[in-house]
Amino acid sequence: MIYRLEIENFYSVRDQQVLDLTIAPNVPDPDGRFAPLFPGSELRAPKVVALYGPNASGKTNVLRALDFIMNFVRDSSQQTVPGFPCDRFNDEASRNRPIRLAIEFGGVMDLSPETTQRLANGEAVQFGLYRYELSLSVADGVPTYVRSEALRQKPDGKGKWQRVFERDDKGEVLAARSFGMSGYRHLLNTLRPNVSVLSSFAFFQHPTAKLFVDLARTVIGVMNSPQDDQGLVNFLAQEPDLVSRLNRDLRRIDLGVEAMKFVESASGPMPMFRHEGLEVDMPWLLQSHGTRAFIRLFPLISLTLQRGGVAIIDEFDTYIHALVLPQLLSWFYDRKTRNPQDAQIWLSCHSASLLDDLVKEEVVLCEKDSLGRTRAFSLMDMKSVRRDENLYRKYLSGVYGAVPQLA
16 A cells, blocks of 8 residues: 655656545544554555546656656666666756656565465555655756665554665665665676666566566556557456456446457467447447546456556546446445555546545645746645535636646
C-alpha cells in the first residue's frame, strides 16, 4: 500500500510536492475504502486515489513519477543508453537542480527468502514501513546520473528510519546486514550511473534485491500512450481463465455482447464477439470504443486485484460510460471476493460525476500556476472539507480550485 509520494523538479512539478495519504484510525470507513498501511497498522491509506484537474495541470506527471520510480527499480538494468527517460522542469533555475523522488509503503521487514516462505506458510512475520528515495543529478538540463539512492525501513511503523542501503554519487553503497552485501560487493565495480542498485543486483540474483524487484513488478502502469492492441490480444489468447472472468463482466457493461472468443488467422489470434440476436460474430474493430477501452483495462485491473499491488491508469475515464466507472472502482472495496490482497489503484480522471462515488480521502487535485508549475494536494489537506459535503458540486463550482478558468 503506497501512502506517500514526493516529487521535485520532474516535468511540470518544479517545487517539491508531497502527497501524504495517511488516514487516522478514527476516520470512519463503512464501505471498506481504506486499507492498513501494513497488517496490524492502525494507520490506513485509500485503495482508490483519483487525480482531478484541468487539462495540462500535471495529473499525468504525478502518475508518471510513480511509474518512473517503479520502472527504475524494476527495469533500469536493461537500459542500453545513457541518461534517464525523464525530464526536469523547463526553466533556467531548474536547469542544474536535481530531480528528487520518493515513495513510502508498507511491507514485510525482512525480505529474505526464508521470511518470504514463512509468510507463504501463514506464519507470523514482522511488518512495517519502507521509504525509497532517488535523486538524479541534472547538468545543463539533462538528467545524467544517480546522485543518491536509498531504501530505509521502520519496523512496526515506529521509531526512526533505519538504513537498508544507501548509495552516494560515487556509486558507493552502505548496506545493513539484512541487505546482504557479502558475495555481491564486486557488483559495485560495474554499477552503471543510470541504473538502480536494486535492479542491478537483482539481475545477478541477489536474493533480497530480487524480492524488491518482484514487489515492484506488482505495480503496473498504463500511461496515456498508443495502445498495442495486438499485444493485448496475444496475451489474452494465452489466458483462458482471465478471458472467462472478462466475459462475465463484459456482459454486464456492454448490452448485447455474450462472449469474446479467439480464432486463428494468418496474423495470429483474432478476437471475435458473439452478440445477442446477430447471426455472425463481429471482429474487434467493429466493437464500440467503450467496449475496447474496457477490455484494455480489464487485464491490468483484474491481475492487480488477484495478485495484490498497484494499478496506475492515466485517463481512466476515456470512452467508458460514467455509470461503469464507479462499478470498476467498487471492485477495490470488495475485500471478500474481488480484492482480498488490498490492491490499490492510482488514476487520473475528468469525469466529475465520479466524485459522487468518492470520499475526500480518495481525491487528489492538480493545478498549474501562471509559470507552468504544478501543485498537487489531497482534499484531506483542506481542513474546511467536511465528510458529508457534495464533492461533485463543490468541485465544479471551483471551491476546491483545480478547475479550468474559462472566463
